[in-house]
Amino acid sequence: MNDTLKKYLTIDHSTRIQSLRLSDAWKTGLAHQNLPASVVRLLGELSAACVLLAGNLKFDGSVILQVQGTGPVSLMMVECTSALGLRATAHLRGELATSSDDTLQTLMNADGKGRFTVMLDPEARARGANLYQGIVPLEGDTVAHALEYYMKHSEQLDTRLWLAADEHSCGGLLLQRMPSAQNSSAQASTHSEAEDDTWNHCITLADTISRDELLELDPEALTHRLFWQDDLVSFPGQAVSWHCSCTRERVARMLHTLGQQEIDSILAEQGHVHIDCHFCGKPYDFDAVDCAGLFADGVHQVHAPGSDRLQ
Numbered sequence: 001m002n003d004t005l006k007k008y009l010t011i012d013h014s015t016r017i018q019s020l021r022l023s024d025a026w027k028t029g030l031a032h033q034n035l036p037a038s039v040v041r042l043l044g045e046l047s048a049a050c051v052l053l054a055g056n057l058k059f060d061g062s063v064i065l066q067v068q069g070t071g072p073v074s075l076m077m078v079e080c081t082s083a084l085g086l087r088a089t090a091h092l093r094g095e096l097a098t099s100s101d102d103t104l105q106t107l108m109n110a111d112g113k114g115r116f117t118v119m120l121d122p123e124a125r126a127r128g129a130n131l132y133q134g135i136v137p138l139e140g141d142t143v144a145h146a147l148e149y150y151m152k153h154s155e156q157l158d159t160r161l162w163l164a165a166d167e168h169s170c171g172g173l174l175l176q177r178m179p180s181a182q183n184s185s186a187q188a189s190t191h192s193e194a195e196d197d198t199w200n201h202c203i204t205l206a207d208t209i210s211r212d213e214l215l216e217l218d219p220e221a222l223t224h225r226l227f228w229q230d231d232l233v234s235f236p237g238q239a240v241s242w243h244c245s246c247t248r249e250r251v252a253r254m255l256h257t258l259g260q261q262e263i264d265s266i267l268a269e270q271g272h273v274h275i276d277c278h279f280c281g282k283p284y285d286f287d288a289v290d291c292a293g294l295f296a297d298g299v300h301q302v303h304a305p306g307s308d309r310l311q
């Protein structure tokens with residue numbers, strides 16, 4: 001049950017419950033990224049949140065969560081596709097002296113000008129569909145609070161999140177109120193008393209979850225631990241995987257665009273060409289023979305515009 005997202009609905013269909021635990025996918029993602037523990041924790045929480053949101057996408061595409069920071073961490077960016085392929089990265093301003101007291105605010109919002117951006121990027125965008133982008137100030141001490149603030153103010157959706165991460169795993173639990181059936185448009189936030197009771201009941205139970213339980217329990221066990229007395233509508237688990245779009249082929253195309261002269265001069269200086277993926281940190285090495293291949297007739301002649309987005 002590693003790397004699985006599980007979705008449930010309360011029996012009255014008024015509240016969505018989702019639980020998630022990542023371990024292998026998360027460790028794969030961190031393998032080439034040398035980040036301090038406090039940043040791994042924040043990035044893992046943002047990753048868990050991103051997968052929880054991507055699990056509800058109504059189109060083929062991806063959710064991108066981006067925090068632009070004004071503190072020691074300049075950027076955290078996480079992308080998760082509707083097929084639950086996840087990638088995540090963080091960029092620091094120089095060396096970071098870590099402390100267990102580091103919070104989202106101290107690391108990323110030193111002067112209150114940090115920004116939290118949520119993007120919904122449909123695959124059909126190339127055919128004219130729009131990128132949706134919402135930006136809010138970085139409110140709250142935790143990733144969960146920042147996202148709850150966003151969901152309330154930009155999406156008018158009551159959402160609660162419990163998130164935890166370390167270098168081995170990330171776990172998350174999401175509660176979200178479904179728009180009430182009787183109030184389809186004008187008063188989507190109006191709910192019956194019974195629905196209010198369900199929502200408050202779920203929050204009371206979810207609030208008892210510990211950080212260790214989020215990190216260690218698989219999604220089914222986590223949900224059972226909290227809601228064992230409740231009837232829930234359960235949906236099949238969905239596998240989550242680490243997926244960065246970088247490939248050796250893409251790096252080769254990028255090197256080709258630099259031109260033979262530039263590549264030859266790097267080879268002369270360093271003996272090989274070394275590139276780390278800007279997103280996941282995966283290393284790519286090209287020796288002299290590989291580089292000669294870049295400029296052989298008919299190889300990598302076409303560089304598709306935009307194909308290296310987010311790299």
Ligand SMILES: [Zn+2]
Pocket residue numbers: 244245246277278279280281282
């Ligand atoms: Zn990559």
